[in-house]
Amino acid sequence: MSWQDNYQLWQKAQNLDLDLKAQLKEMADDPKALEDAFTAPMEFGTAGMRGVLGPGINRMNIYTVRQATEGLARFMDTLDDTTKQRGVAISFDSRYNSELFAHESAKVLGAHGIPSYVFDQLRPTPELSFTVRHLKTYAGIMITASHNPKQYNGYKIYGPDGGQMPPKEADLITSYVRKVTDLFNIAVVAETKLREAGLMHLIGEDVDQAYLAELKTVTINPDLIAETGKNMKLVYTPLHGTGKMLAERVLHNAGFQGFSIVTKQAILDPEFPTTPFPNPEFPQTFDLAIKLGQQEGADVLIATDPDADRLGTAVRQP
Secondary structure, three states: OOOOHHHHHHHHHOOOHHHHHHHHHHOOOOOHHHHHOOOOOOOOOOOOEEEEOOOOOOEEHHHHHHHHHHHHHHHOEEEEEEEEHHEEEEEOOOOOOOOHHHHHHHHHHHOOOOOEEEEEEOOHHHHHHHHHHHOOOEEEEOOOOOOOOEEEEEEEEOOOOEOOHHHHHHHHHHHHHHHHOOOOHHOOOOOOHHHHOOOOEEEHHHHHHHHHEEEEEEHOOHHHHHHHOOOEEEEOOOOOOOOHHOHHHHHHHOOOOOOEEEEHOOOOOOOOOOOOOOOOOOOOHHHHHHHHHHHHOOOOEEEEEOOOEEEEEEEEEO
């Protein structure tokens, strides 16, 4: 189909999400934007998908998220029932629509009788990886665009070991995703019904405590921290992302006492107003941390990206 045909389908779609409908109207006089949004579907691979938010088959929205989840669900339908009933763990970051996409994913899985375990609030990608193993789910879904700018969101799938889905399974899931051509007729089940049926479970502090306990086991040199941790001064910034949820507890449990948080960047803001690229690989993301670090005489600065799977540090020089 041409992009014009796809665009017409979206225009005529019954009960189209009101926000997307308004955005579609705003795009009406921009053929270049329409062509980009409707020419080809989003790429879906071993790392899932990532793209700009908005209406269209090449955009992140509830319909493309449902499509991706439907592909995962159809693949899980081919597995034995015991494996299928292990379910899927779901987490999300602080971006626009992340929580919505997480819950839409659970509603699609529920239509296939697949249990979901959804975090009650945003949590880091590493904790989602841990949760898959801790709860022994078959898969995990993380709604995040990682370190990309605010216009983006994304969808990552994790396998039974908490890592990216292996190539064979990822290719099969991709093939099922591509077979879902009618984005507006993907079955979903209301959350209240899923909760009543025991097909959607909220998780949070129970998993946090297990994760924090496990983190205590990975410190390379506890004796060194015991010797120097009380005197070191650290500054941490979550760059408006999921790191805020656990960082203070993690540092305290590891034995560090003198640490400060960059308060302006500890606000869960999908606009990422203090940095154009929330990527700790870029020196400018440390500007506020450096300012606070200079005020407090910090020894080390630490920054994590919005889903807290990428970390950067800066060390005070002599």
